[in-house]
Amino acid sequence: MTRTYTSIICFVGLSLFSICKGYGQPSAPQVGSLFGKYESANIDTTNKEQVIHEPRAAFSNTRKPAFLNLMDPSKWFHNRNRMDTTLAILPDSVATVPFAFADFSWLNGTSRKTSDPAFDSKYFTGDVTFDFNYTHSYNKPIDNTVVGSTALSRNNELQLSFLGVGGDIHYNNVRGRIMMQFGTRSTVVPRNDGSSYKGQYDLQTIYRYISEAYAGYHWNVWHGINLDAGIFMSYIGLFSYNNFENWGYQPSYTSDNTPWFFNGLRLQTFPSDKLKVELWLINGWQSYAMFNHSPGMGASIYYRPMEREAFVFNNYYGKDDEGAPGRLRFHSDNSYEYRYFNHPKGSFITKAAFSFTGDFGFENGDGVSPFGKTNASTGTKLPSQNFISGMVYNRLWFGEHFAWTFGGGYMHNPGQYLVLAPTGYADTLFQQQTGPGSTFNAWDFSTTLEWMCSQNMTLKFEFVHRAIENIGAAPGTTPLKGYFAGPGGVTSPSGYANTGGYTYSSSGASVAPPLNSWDGWMPDLVNSENRIILAFLVRF
Numbered sequence: 001m002t003r004t005y006t007s008i009i010c011f012v013g014l015s016l017f018s019i020c021k022g023y024g025q026p027s028a029p030q031v032g033s034l035f036g037k038y039e040s041a042n043i044d045t046t047n048k049e050q051v052i053h054e055p056r057a058a059f060s061n062t063r064k065p066a067f068l069n070l071m072d073p074s075k076w077f078h079n080r081n082r083m084d085t086t087l088a089i090l091p092d093s094v095a096t097v098p099f100a101f102a103d104f105s106w107l108n109g110t111s112r113k114t115s116d117p118a119f120d121s122k123y124f125t126g127d128v129t130f131d132f133n134y135t136h137s138y139n140k141p142i143d144n145t146v147v148g149s150t151a152l153s154r155n156n157e158l159q160l161s162f163l164g165v166g167g168d169i170h171y172n173n174v175r176g177r178i179m180m181q182f183g184t185r186s187t188v189v190p191r192n193d194g195s196s197y198k199g200q201y202d203l204q205t206i207y208r209y210i211s212e213a214y215a216g217y218h219w220n221v222w223h224g225i226n227l228d229a230g231i232f233m234s235y236i237g238l239f240s241y242n243n244f245e246n247w248g249y250q251p252s253y254t255s256d257n258t259p260w261f262f263n264g265l266r267l268q269t270f271p272s273d274k275l276k277v278e279l280w281l282i283n284g285w286q287s288y289a290m291f292n293h294s295p296g297m298g299a300s301i302y303y304r305p306m307e308r309e310a311f312v313f314n315n316y317y318g319k320d321d322e323g324a325p326g327r328l329r330f331h332s333d334n335s336y337e338y339r340y341f342n343h344p345k346g347s348f349i350t351k352a353a354f355s356f357t358g359d360f361g362f363e364n365g366d367g368v369s370p371f372g373k374t375n376a377s378t379g380t381k382l383p384s385q386n387f388i389s390g391m392v393y394n395r396l397w398f399g400e401h402f403a404w405t406f407g408g409g410y411m412h413n414p415g416q417y418l419v420l421a422p423t424g425y426a427d428t429l430f431q432q433q434t435g436p437g438s439t440f441n442a443w444d445f446s447t448t449l450e451w452m453c454s455q456n457m458t459l460k461f462e463f464v465h466r467a468i469e470n471i472g473a474a475p476g477t478t479p480l481k482g483y484f485a486g487p488g489g490v491t492s493p494s495g496y497a498n499t500g501g502y503t504y505s506s507s508g509a510s511v512a513p514p515l516n517s518w519d520g521w522m523p524d525l526v527n528s529e530n531r532i533i534l535a536f537l538v539r540f
Contacts, residue, residue: 096223098273099273099274100273102306104304104310106353106397108337108353108355108395110245111242112452119167119540123170124168125167125170126167126540127167127179127540129540130536130539131161131162131535131536132535132537133161133249134156134157134533134535135155135532136532137155137484137485137530137531138529138530139484139485139529139530140155141155141485141486141524142488143489143495145485147485147525148256150185150189151256153184153187155531160182163181164179164181165180165182166178169215175228176216177213179211179213180211181210182209185211187208189261190207191423194287195290195291195320199289206288207231207288212261214228214231215228222269222270222272223270223273227268228265228267228268231261232262235302236316236359237256237258237333238254238255238355238391239251239256241260242539243535244537244539247355247393247403247448248393248448248460249448250446250462252409252444253389253391253411254359258331258418263282263287263288264280264283265280265282266278266279266280274303274305275304276300278302279297279298279299280299280316281297282295283296284320285316292319292321293325294318294319297318300313309336310336312335313333314332316330324365324366324367326366327363327365327367328364329361330364331360331387332359333359337353337354338353340353340354341353350397350398351396351397352395354394355393355407357391360386360388361386362385363415369384370386371384371386386413387418388413390410391409392408392409393406393408401451401453402449403449404447404448404449404450406446409444410441410442410443411443416434416439422485424489424490424512425491426480427490428515429525430480432478433473433477437475438471439471441469442467442483456538456539457538458535459534459536459537460534463530463532464532466484468483468528471483481526484526485523485525485529492512
């Protein structure tokens with residue numbers, strides 16, 4: 001264990017001890033939750049921002065020191081009896097559960113379900129999602145391959161994108177969550193983690209069927225404190241990993257090119273029922289392993305002052321470049337969501353809201369600088385390496401069952417360090433031209449019609465246009481002609497990976513032969529694509 005790990009773990013331990021000694025826990029009767037029957041330690045972590053679900057309570061005038069509450073076994077258990085939820089919104093009742101004072105099911109990236117979970121017991125709350133999609137690219141690639149997406153993988157085929165099976169385990173104050181994943185996302189997402197190539201044991205294969213696996217402890221201090229260790233969902237980029245919770249299906253670059261998960265430690269604190277402050281100590285930027293000898297660190301602030309608006313602020317620091325141990329990465333991700341119209345009994349538009357996300361980041365050191373500068377000792381100019389992006393979406397609800405979302409975004413990433421690498425032979429060409437001095441500018445637009453058949457079922461129909469403004473190669477390398485898959489595809493002249501000299505690794509992955517074995521054939525890459533997506537999602 002490094003000195004950094006040791007110091008931070010000691011700091012967390014001392015902080016928790018101080019919190020437990022210095023703050024009290026209200027002693028109060030418990031009432032029902034607006035969100036249904038959940039254990040207090042249970043957190044819905046499939047989305048990029050977390051909401052803790054537990055019974056709500058009214059403040060009492062009597063307060064005890066927190067350490068006395070922790071020593072009292074009666075405070076370790078929670079009343080799980082169903083009660084009249086109207087009690088939770090009485091004027092003289094103060095919500096003690098984070099974000100339970102209002103209905104936030106309208107938020108982008110948050111579950112819209114307000115009904116009880118289908119599988120619930122004293123010690124386990126189940127969570128099961130089926131996500132099927134069919135997508136058609138008007139480029140019509142011969143190999144049916146989608147390039148540059150973590151939500152989609154293949155064209156003109158019905159595919160199981162995500163089967164999530166798991167749930168939350170809660171016993172007294174000990175908590176855990178396990179979510180197994182099957183489908184195309186179990187390949188599409190892990191392949192973007194370059195840290196797994198360091199050393200042995202094929203971490204992509206080991207972890208690919210796990211989207212979440214963590215365990216920890218819940219303290220009844222403030223409005224809740226949780227300390228977890230394991231694999232947990234990232235907050236960065238607003239969109240949820242579970243597309244059942246999103247306004248759209250194909251995320252914009254700001255979300256799709258930022259982390260979906262972290263591997264490490266997470267400390268969640270809820271100083272009030274409107275605020276969450278969270279700290280991370282992790283292996284790195286969406287990485288199963290550690291690129292260099294320094295862990296990644298980050299913080300998330302989630303603030304919901306009232307039902308109609310929400311703020312998210314995320315910051316990350318780490319060293320995540322292979323072969324550049326002295327190069328640091330900083331990333332700031334900031335979102336604002338506002339519901340500007342709410343008329344539930346309206347005859348046409350019943351609700352309207354928008355979300356805005358802006359990201360800024362950079363890398364510095366080992367031959368690069370955030371915005372390009374001249375090295376004083378050598379007189380050479382260091383190339384720029386930064387990330388500037390944004391996305392805006394607007395959503396209209398028509399009654400309880402229909403909604404229309406439209407929006408898009410932009411991404412500027414010199415150095416290409418957050419660009420999703422293409423697959424097939426396109427990946428070979430991409431890796432040859434990427435690095436300091438390369439450029440990537442892209443934008444997208446989408447519009448989505450959604451039929452929310454029930455609390456558990458959703459149909460989405462979406463049109464997406466994505467375009468590359470500029471994809472420039474690092475100095476001295478051959479530039480790409482495009483980024484998205486064109487008619488010729490990225491696999492082989494025939495479109496198949498079992499002809500022309502392909503071999504297979506021990507994990508079953510196809511290994512392409514040298515590109516010169518195809519008699520001059522090259523991957524067909526273009527600068528834009530139009531596609532339609534039909535998605536069927538069910539969640540219990």
